Amino acid sequence: MASACATAVLPLLWTSPASASTASAGVTYQLPFPCGEKWVGSSKSSAHTAGYEIDFNGSATDGDADLGRTVVAAAAGKVVMSEYRTTDGFGNVVKIQHSDGTVTLYAHLNSRSVAKGASVKQGQKIGTVGKTSAKYKLAAHLHYELRTSAGKIIPATFNGTKFSYPNQTLTSKNCGGGGTTGQKPATGGNKYTATQVCGAGFKEIDSATLKGQGRVVLLYNASTGQNCVVTLRNNGSGKANMTAYLEVKGKKRQTDKGSFQYYAGPIRAAAKSTCVKWGGSIGSTKYDSPFEHCG
Template identity: 70%
Template sequence: MSTVGTASASAAAPRYQVPFPCGETWVGSSGSSAHTGYEIDFNGTATDGDRDLGRSVVAAAPGKVVMSEYRTTDGFGNVIKIRHSDGSVTLYAHLDKRLVSVGANVGQGQEIGKLGKTSAKYKMAAHLHYEQRTSSGKIVRASFNGAGFQYPGQKIKSNNGCDGGTNTEPANPNTGSPRYSPEQICGSGFKRVDSAALGSQGTVYLLYSNATGQNCVTAVRKSGAGKVSATAYLEVKGSKRVTDAGTYQYYAGPVRAKAPRTCVKWGGAIGSAKYDSQFEHCG
C-alpha cells in the first residue's frame, strides 16, 4: 500500500491482531526483569523452552518496514519495526530469521520472520519480544482484535488472517488508476500470476510468493468516490475457501493461502461486476 507507514493525524489506529498465524494460541507475559513497561514476551506455552524456535511471526497490522537489522546495544538481536497508517509502530525482536527488508509494504498476517532467541546482550529461551509504540516511540498497552491485552499475562488465540480478515484500508490520498497496486496490497515478495477485469470497476489479481509458497488475491477498484461492495476469495483445492467481503473504497482482500504445486480457484467482485475462475495454476 503506497501510503501505509505515513503518519496522519486523521488516520484511524489499526486494529492490531496477535502476531502469529490464524488459530494459534500463545501465552504472553510482561514479567521479564528486562522489561520496563508494556512489552510482551510470547511463547507457545508458559514454559516452552526452545520448542517455538523457527515458528512463523506475522505482521500485527499492515504497514511499512522501517527497521530490519541485527542490533547489539539494546539486546534485540534480529529485530523488525513496522510503521502503520496512523504513525504507530510495532516491534518484533529476537527473531531467528528476518524475511522482510526496510521499505517493504507488508499486509496484516503476512509472515515477516521466524521466532528465535538472538541477542548479543542476553541469554534466553526462544520467544518473541513484541511491542506496540506511538509515533513518538513510547511503548503503550497492547491491544489485539480490539481488546486490551490483560497484563501481566494472558493466554490468547490469534485471529490474524482468519476468514480473510486482513483489510484495514487506510486512507489513500494518491491519485491514479488503480490507487493501490496488488503488490503493495499483498506485500513484499508477491508477484502477479493472473488477473481478470471486473467490468469498468476494477481488476481482481492473483499473486504468488516463491519465498512463502502463498497465493494472494485482491480486488482493486479503479476509481470512484465513496465505498462499494467488494469481494476477494481464494480456494486451494481440497481446502476451505478464504473470503474477504465488505464495503470498501479501494480494494477487497488481501486473502492468502499456501498452495505449492496445488490448483487454486480465485476471483472477486466490485459492485455487480464479478469474476470466478476454474481450478487452475496447479504448478
C-alpha cells in the same frame, strides 16, 4: 515461558514509560501470528522496564519449541527497521510504522522476511520466532512492543481489546489481508481454497505469494500432526506448469509436479514437533522456505 527478555533502547524511539497512552482507534492490531494459532503472552520479565512489553510463546513451558514459527504483521504499515542489532539485546528485529504513526516491534527473530522500506499488509509474514541476541542467552520467543510515534511503549491491543497484563492466552484473529493467512480462495476464477484441497481438519498456518500468479500454502492438522502443502493459481483458465513440495526434516522430500489448471498438491506428511521445509512454483516463479514450523 521464555527466558527473561532484555528490553533494549533503540535510537530515537525510546522515551520514559510514564503516562502511557493508548493507541489510536484508527488501527486495529491483531496478534502477530497466523490465523487460529493460540499463544501465551507475558509481561513479567524483569527486563521489561516499561511494563507493557510482551513475550509470546506457544505454551507456558515450551522452551525452544517455537523456534522457526511464523511471525506476521500485527497491522499494515511500512517497515522502518529490519536488521540484526549488536548494540542491544534485540538481535534480529523488525519495526513497522502504521498509518496513525504508531510502531510495532518484533524482536529476537530467527529470520527476517521483509526489508526496510517495504510496505506490508496485516497478516503478512515478516519473520520467524527465534532467540537471537548479541548480549543475552534466551529461549525462543517473540518479544513484541507497541509504541507511540514518539517512541513510548504503550499497552498493546489485539482485535480492539487491551492485553490483560501481566499474562493472557490469546487465539489469533489475524485472518486477513497479506496473502499469508486466512482461508481465502485464490482470485481470478480459481474456485478452490487450500483447506478444500487438503481436507477437513487442516488449518492454514503460512503462505507465500508467487508474484500475482498465485500462492503456496502450508496447513496443519492438530489432531493428526500432519502438514499439508498446496500451490494455488489465481487464474482458473487454461493450465500452467506447477509444483508443490513438503520435506519433513530427516526424511525424503515429497513433490507434486505437472501441468495443472487449479492447483498442485496436496502433499501431506506427519511432522509433529518436527521442522518442515515447504514451497512450490507456478512457471518460473517459485518459493522455498527454510526449515521452520518446528512445534
